[in-house]
Amino acid sequence: MNWDLLLSFVPQLVAGLPVTLSILVCSLAIGLVLGALLCWARMRRAPVIAQAADFYVLFFRGTPLLVQLFAIYYGLGQFEVVRDSFAWPLLREAWFCAVLALGLNSAAFTSEIMRGGIIGVERGQIEAAEAYGFSRLQIARLVLGPQAVRFALPSYSNETILMLKGTALASTISIMDLTGIARKLSALHFAPFESFIAAGGIYLVLAMVLTLSYSAIEKRLAWERERKTNVSPV
Amino acid sequence: MSAATTRLSVQNLSKSFGSLRVLHDISLAADEGQVITIIGSSGSGKSTFLRCLNLLEVPDGGAISLDGRPVAYSSNAHGLKVTKEVRALRTALPMVFQSFNLWRHMSVRDNVAIAPIHVLGKPRAEANERAHDLLVRVGLGERMHFYPHQLSGGQQQRAAIARALAMEPRALLFDEPTSALDPELVGEVLKVIEELAAAGNTMLMVTHEMGFARNVSDRVIFLDQGRVAESGTPEELFDAPRTERAAQFLASVM
Ligand SMILES: Nc1ncnc2c1ncn2[C@@H]1O[C@H](COP(=O)(O)OP(=O)(O)OP(=O)(O)O)[C@@H](O)[C@H]1O
Ligand SMILES: [Mg+2]
Numbered sequence: 001m002n003w004d005l006l007l008s009f010v011p012q013l014v015a016g017l018p019v020t021l022s023i024l025v026c027s028l029a030i031g032l033v034l035g036a037l038l039c040w041a042r043m044r045r046a047p048v049i050a051q052a053a054d055f056y057v058l059f060f061r062g063t064p065l066l067v068q069l070f071a072i073y074y075g076l077g078q079f080e081v082v083r084d085s086f087a088w089p090l091l092r093e094a095w096f097c098a099v100l101a102l103g104l105n106s107a108a109f110t111s112e113i114m115r116g117g118i119i120g121v122e123r124g125q126i127e128a129a130e131a132y133g134f135s136r137l138q139i140a141r142l143v144l145g146p147q148a149v150r151f152a153l154p155s156y157s158n159e160t161i162l163m164l165k166g167t168a169l170a171s172t173i174s175i176m177d178l179t180g181i182a183r184k185l186s187a188l189h190f191a192p193f194e195s196f197i198a199a200g201g202i203y204l205v206l207a208m209v210l211t212l213s214y215s216a217i218e219k220r221l222a223w224e225r226e227r228k229t230n231v232s233p234v
Numbered sequence: 235m236s237a238a239t240t241r242l243s244v245q246n247l248s249k250s251f252g253s254l255r256v257l258h259d260i261s262l263a264a265d266e267g268q269v270i271t272i273i274g275s276s277g278s279g280k281s282t283f284l285r286c287l288n289l290l291e292v293p294d295g296g297a298i299s300l301d302g303r304p305v306a307y308s309s310n311a312h313g314l315k316v317t318k319e320v321r322a323l324r325t326a327l328p329m330v331f332q333s334f335n336l337w338r339h340m341s342v343r344d345n346v347a348i349a350p351i352h353v354l355g356k357p358r359a360e361a362n363e364r365a366h367d368l369l370v371r372v373g374l375g376e377r378m379h380f381y382p383h384q385l386s387g388g389q390q391q392r393a394a395i396a397r398a399l400a401m402e403p404r405a406l407l408f409d410e411p412t413s414a415l416d417p418e419l420v421g422e423v424l425k426v427i428e429e430l431a432a433a434g435n436t437m438l439m440v441t442h443e444m445g446f447a448r449n450v451s452d453r454v455i456f457l458d459q460g461r462v463a464e465s466g467t468p469e470e471l472f473d474a475p476r477t478e479r480a481a482q483f484l485a486s487v488m
Contacts, residue, residue: 124331124333124335125335125337125338127290127331127335128329128331128335128336128337129337130290130316130324131288131290131324131328131329131331132324132325132328132349132353132397132401133321133322133324133325133349133353133354133401134321134349134352134353135316135321136316138352138353142348142352143337143339146339147338147339150339221339223338223339223340223381223383
């Protein structure tokens with residue numbers, strides 16, 4: 001292994017970070033918003049909407065992300081309605097297709113994670129809020145939300161890491177993200193090992209930063225552990 | 235003393251769960267400052283009755299009046315319509331639960347202050363100050379920044395009582411407030427409730443603590459299979475029950 005070559009790749013790879021991170025952040029945002037809607041539809045059990053949401057989740061969890069990405073990037077352009085629509089300038093863009101595929105996929109998993117968090121909140125917590133005159137919105141904002149977030153955070157941290165790794169698929173549709181650049185460098189210098197090890201190292205650092213940030217947030221929200229040392233029986 | 239006014243009254247309240255009729259035409263009136271205790275065997279409908287009063291359960295029929303004004307309620311496919319009027323009733327009749335149900339993600343002080351701030355619209359500083367005063371009153375002044383899980387069951391229940399008092403209630407509802415407590419913690423909670431009774435609070439309480447019920451109650455109601463089988467002063471009910479069912483029940487618990 002050529003260490004000098006590997007080190008020389010690092011700055012070039014880091015130049016791909018904005019692409020990787022922008023895909024990650026935008027698709028997570030789509031996942032959160034759409035995931036919340038899906039979660040609401042599924043928990044409300046309104047006819048038709050709930051079934052549609054169930055099917056959506058089944059579909060996106062049950063098919064490979066790469067297949068979803070190809071279907072959107074290569075598949076949609078086949079339809080004239082799509083080519084004629086206002087969205088075509090966006091759907092032609094590889095970056096946008098990657099964000100869309102990852103976002104739609106993440107929404108399915110995020111809705112499951114949210115549901116898990118909400119189900120984790122004890123019935124008595126909600127009942128007490130009802131008994132003290134809270135409105136539905138106040139219950140969601142002051143009791144259900146904060147507790148559900150606390151329960152959902154570990155799984156969501158996991159989802160974020162999975163999505164970070166998922167962004168690498170963007171390179172298959174010609175995007176110059178971290179992995180895209182690694183592939184280019186590998187071909188250019190005939191050094192696949194050095195280039196992909198360097199890229200892997202950068203992913204690892206990102207994943208570690210994310211994990212540490214999430215556990216810091218978790219600690220802040222962990223009411224169960226706070227000030228345990230002060231407790232004295234009376 | 236002036237003539238007592240009726241604080242809370244219920245007429246012909248009934249409730250079924252599916253085909254199971256749990257409450258049959260229950261009527262009751264609590265005068266200002268009265269302590270009414272509801273006793274009866276497990277499954278007789280005591281909790282359901284209490285929960286109907288603040289509409290945690292929606293009665294199938296019956297009228298609830300607070301301070302002489304009937305409270306309108308109605309439900310649709312999603313359950314009770316939570317109107318302003320319903321919310322006002324709930325804040326006027328706060329419930330103290332058997333399992334405390336303090337909100338786990340806030341300090342005890344915030345547990346007491348949050349409903350006054352967000353539901354009653356009290357200024358935050360004022361609500362916090364009053365929360366502190368109430369916690370001092372139930373003996374938790376030192377612990378107001380603790381989280382519920384850091385407190386013993388008895389302390390949690392006293393905090394829950396402070397939370398109820400913070401609503402400036404018209405009447406307090408207690409559903410077996412000491413049943414989830416270790417025996418040695420029961421006394422501290424009963425003492426607080428006793429003080430509230432002495433201070434003139436109107437209270438409706440379900441309890442299995444018969445000695446306590448006798449001491450604090452103005453009236454005892456014996457529920458049997460969802461009906462008021464007997465009601466009277468503690469002396470009448472405990473010393474000379476008129477119905478066979480009440481006599482049997484009392485013999486089994488005393
Ligand atoms: N949500 C519910 N759905 C169906 N049945 C219920 C529900 N809540 C209560 N019941 C039934 O209604 C009856 C009365 O219950 P309730 O909890 O009011 O009794 P209780 O007198 O409070 O008993 P306990 O002393 O055990 O607390 C019981 O038969 C119970 O199984
Ligand atoms: Mg009960």
